[in-house]
Amino acid sequence: MSRWWFYLAVLGGAALTSWALSFFVRVLARRFGALDLPDTGRKRHAGPIPLLGGLAVWGSVLAAAVFLWNTGWLPDAHSTARVLAAAGLGSAVLMAVGFIDDRFRLPPMAQLFGPLLAATIVLAGGVRIELVTNPFGGVLFVPWWLAGSLTFIWLVGMMYTTKLLDGLDGLVSSISAIGGLIIFGVSLAWDAPSAATGVLALAFAGSCIGFLPHNLNPARLFLGEGGSVFTGFTLGLLAIVSGSKITTALLVMGVPVADAAWVIIERIRHGAGVTRGDRRHLHFRLIERGWSPRQVVALLSSLSAGFGMTALVASPKGKLAALAALVLLVTWLLRWSRKPRSIS
Secondary structure, eight states: OOHHHHHHHHHHHHHHHHHHHHHHHHHHHHHHTOEEOOOSSSOOOSSOEEOOTHHHHHHHHHHHHHHHHHTTOOSOSSSOHHHHHHHHHHHHHHHHHHHHHHHHOOOHHHHTHHHHHHHHHHHHTTOOOOEEEOTTSSEEEOOHHHHHHHHHHHHHHHHHHHHHHTTSTTHHHHHHHHHHHHHHHHHHHHSOTTOHHHHHHHHHHHHHHHHHHHHSSSOSOOOHHHHHHHHHHHHHHHHHHTTOOHHHHHHHHHHHHHHHHHHHHHHHHTTOOTTSOOSOSHHHHHHHTTOOHHHHHHHHHHHHHHHHHHHHHOOHHHHHHHHHHHHHHHHHHHHHHHSOOOOO
16 A cells, blocks of 8 residues: 555544544433533524534544554654653543533633643653744754743643634634644655654544534534544644644644634633633624624635645745734734624
């Protein structure tokens, strides 16, 4: 089997596994009463929707990792046994806490426990952001005393970006799939073609793609708390392990990151709880201007894909310019979406 046929098999196998597991998870969620009920605020779906969908994505990624281990692809120089163990344990913590939250509705402060513990476990596994690309040439090495804190902030920030983004059917799944594909593509150029870290990113992308038929509007299954943070955790971890591709991940996640930052600032300005859900997010504002949920997902996913693909061809300076352009575009979108909709 050629390498590209193998890549296609990993992508398709992960997608099929996630798709099939989603049927089981829907039954499981209803059995345990892990349902998202509609309200008059931000939850406007027609009826109760099963949660726990992240279990399907997580289970598919885990199955792919076991397959790659048994076929000799894992561990490798980047995804060492220690890193894989830490990633597996950290993700299991996220899914366990997420399961409890989906069933019993934990308060916001208790929800913090999962992401904070998962990031700590990964740090204990030796994962660090040790270098970043210098846009003016070469690399910049991160001092040892700063590397741990920077890694912790990066992982928790990525987890809460996808958590805050998870308010529209299919949005997190779509952007996460794009992130996995972009990291896979960049890894092929940076690493040896046989490096397994990129293949793990491909399996993650396939797992998100397989979940999408259940999650696109009108959704029949939601990611839930565990799934919403697991996607950010995985993207953040892959960005580090695949060679500190922080800029690449930021280009893919730039729109959600900027939106999350803006929403947090707005909530603080208005005295609202930072973790309290509302309809200030860009995707909600676009819907209020008449866009359909699928149109919003298509727009934001296209932006993530477009900016992410610059990482495949751009120089370090080009990536920096792309980040600047992304910030300007998001600022314009946020201002435009806040204007009252004209009615003719």
